Amino acid sequence: MEEKKPLEVLYHSTRGMGEPVKASQAILKGLAEDGGLFVPDHVPALDRSLGELAEMDYGQTAYEVMKLFLTDFTREELEDCIGKAYDAKFDTKELTPLVEAGGVWYLELFHGPTIAFKDMALSILPHLMLTAARKNQSQEEIVILTATSGDTGKAALAGFAGVEGTKIIVFYPKSGVSPIQERQMVTQKGENTLVVGIHGNFDDAQTGVKKIFSDRKLGGEMEAAGLRFSSANSINIGRLVPQIVYYVHAYGKLLRKGRITEGEPINVVVPTGNFGNILAAYYAKKMGLPIGKLICASNENRVLYDFLRTGTYDRRREFVLTSSPSMDILVSSNLERLVYHIGGEDGPGTRALMEALSGRGCYDITEGMRAELSDFYGGYASQEETAAEIDRLYREWGYVVDTHTAVASAVYRKYLQDTGDRGAAVVASTASPFKFTRSVMGALSEKAAGTGESSDCERDFALADELSRLSGVKVPQAVEEIRTAPVVHCRECDVAQMEKVVREFLGI
Numbered sequence: 001m002e003e004k005k006p007l008e009v010l011y012h013s014t015r016g017m018g019e020p021v022k023a024s025q026a027i028l029k030g031l032a033e034d035g036g037l038f039v040p041d042h043v044p045a046l047d048r049s050l051g052e053l054a055e056m057d058y059g060q061t062a063y064e065v066m067k068l069f070l071t072d073f074t075r076e077e078l079e080d081c082i083g084k085a086y087d088a089k090f091d092t093k094e095l096t097p098l099v100e101a102g103g104v105w106y107l108e109l110f111h112g113p114t115i116a117f118k119d120m121a122l123s124i125l126p127h128l129m130l131t132a133a134r135k136n137q138s139q140e141e142i143v144i145l146t147a148t149s150g151d152t153g154k155a156a157l158a159g160f161a162g163v164e165g166t167k168i169i170v171f172y173p174k175s176g177v178s179p180i181q182e183r184q185m186v187t188q189k190g191e192n193t194l195v196v197g198i199h200g201n202f203d204d205a206q207t208g209v210k211k212i213f214s215d216r217k218l219g220g221e222m223e224a225a226g227l228r229f230s231s232a233n234s235i236n237i238g239r240l241v242p243q244i245v246y247y248v249h250a251y252g253k254l255l256r257k258g259r260i261t262e263g264e265p266i267n268v269v270v271p272t273g274n275f276g277n278i279l280a281a282y283y284a285k286k287m288g289l290p291i292g293k294l295i296c297a298s299n300e301n302r303v304l305y306d307f308l309r310t311g312t313y314d315r316r317r318e319f320v321l322t323s324s325p326s327m328d329i330l331v332s333s334n335l336e337r338l339v340y341h342i343g344g345e346d347g348p349g350t351r352a353l354m355e356a357l358s359g360r361g362c363y364d365i366t367e368g369m370r371a372e373l374s375d376f377y378g379g380y381a382s383q384e385e386t387a388a389e390i391d392r393l394y395r396e397w398g399y400v401v402d403t404h405t406a407v408a409s410a411v412y413r414k415y416l417q418d419t420g421d422r423g424a425a426v427v428a429s430t431a432s433p434f435k436f437t438r439s440v441m442g443a444l445s446e447k448a449a450g451t452g453e454s455s456d457c458e459r460d461f462a463l464a465d466e467l468s469r470l471s472g473v474k475v476p477q478a479v480e481e482i483r484t485a486p487v488v489h490c491r492e493c494d495v496a497q498m499e500k501v502v503r504e505f506l507g508i
């Protein structure tokens with residue numbers, strides 16, 4: 001049977017400048033030249049029935065979703081990338097198990113090599129990028145430049161380390177990640193890798209990286225040296241598109257299990273930081289997947305909660321370091337894409353709002369745009385509520401979740417109270433509890449909690465063993481392998497020195 005060729009999807013900037021580009025070019029560039037983010041010119045509809053999708057495994061679902069967005073990739077190319085990404089690097093054949101606890105479905109997205117959901121996209125991004133480079137006859141070496149709140153960094157390092165034709169530089173907030181997260185990054189092997197702790201928070205790192213990206217002078221020197229920057233952050237559509245897959249796959253699984261009927265809407269709850277994961281769910285809904293509410297869960301950095309409630313985005317507030325560090329973010333990059341879509345795809349309008357954000361530190365959306373946000377529900381959970389939720393899930397259901405997942409789970413309980421909406425719900429479970437053992441164990445038992453601010457990882461490893469005994473879950477390989485691994489990166493710098501550090505590493 002011949003496959004119908006889907007309508008080509010082109011990508012253009014949220015800020016309205018420049019020519020539209022093909023998917024492979026958008027993946028190579030990462031960020032548009034005017035500083036905007038690439039968005040698809042239309043969101044393609046799923047062309048398989050929900051019943052058909054229910055019969056597919058993860059790889060097949062990935063193909064069905066990705067072929068619709070990455071229209072200039074051939075079937076062979078996509079299948080090759082999918083095959084290389086979703087293999088024995090994952091510790092379960094299922095890839096993304098759905099676990100029920102207390103009538104809620106936890107979609108475990110942390111079974112990849114670095115035990116956070118970022119692996120779902122970052123294990124395929126290097127393959128998409130190399131394929132994209134080949135397709136565009138690009139001879140330049142790809143330099144991945146990434147800011148991380150903890151999980152992207154390691155997942156990107158794991159994906160790109162040792163990959164020929166690439167280099168990767170990761171900036172993380174020196175005092176803003178968990179001990180295990182830091183150890184994972186600074187033990188990363190590979191000649192082509194550089195890991196640097198900055199004296200600042202994630203937003204500083206992200207702003208610094210964006211600045212380096214849009215520095216024309218540096219760009220020119222890079223070109224002359226045969227180098228080209230790209231991004232592994234969720235601003236890259238090569239990361240966003242693979243994230244749509246697990247929502248589609250989860251729906252199919254619930255259908256196959258007979259837990260929902262075909263077409264029945266499900267609510268999706270996402271612990272949110274940079275707005276990438278929940279934006280993927282939004283695109284899944286736009287593709288026709290029956291999703292009811294998109295429940296956006298924040299921690300005490302509740303800038304998105306306030307935005308959804310008031311229509312004002314205001315980053316001028318205190319930055320709180322919480323027990324869910326991967327969500328400690330005040331400038332959620334991917335929100336720019338949503339703002340663009342709800343504002344009638346108005347490039348100059350989006351540009352004005354984003355300029356207000358970087359200038360004044362805030363912007364307001366119109367009433368019309370607010371009306372377009374009715375698919376979303378915003379909530380937040382304090383650190384106390386988060387800890388209580390970890391404890392409750394363990395006591396009542398014997399199920400241990402990490403702090404980020406617990407934020408989402410706590411917000412979902414508020415949603416239930418608020419709305420009484422008892423529809424099936426899927427909570428995106430974004431990290432293994434073993435990645436945040438100190439906070440998780442602290443939530444579970446008084447005894448294990450807080451013995452100061454020791455940056456020493458040993459305590460976390462001992463806690464991991466204890467967590468394993470309590471939960472009956474084996475300590476993941478990702479934690480085992482860093483117990484004894486030597487530290488190979490110890491570079492630190494101020495935000496103002498980021499460009500200098502990049503230049504040194506690249507020799508330009």
Ligand SMILES: *Cc1c(COP(=O)(O)O)cnc(C)c1O
Binds near residue numbers: 274405
């Ligand atoms: C990155 C991350 C998040 C936030 O995801 P976004 O796509 O940035 O909103 C939540 N939880 C964990 C564990 C993460 O690593």
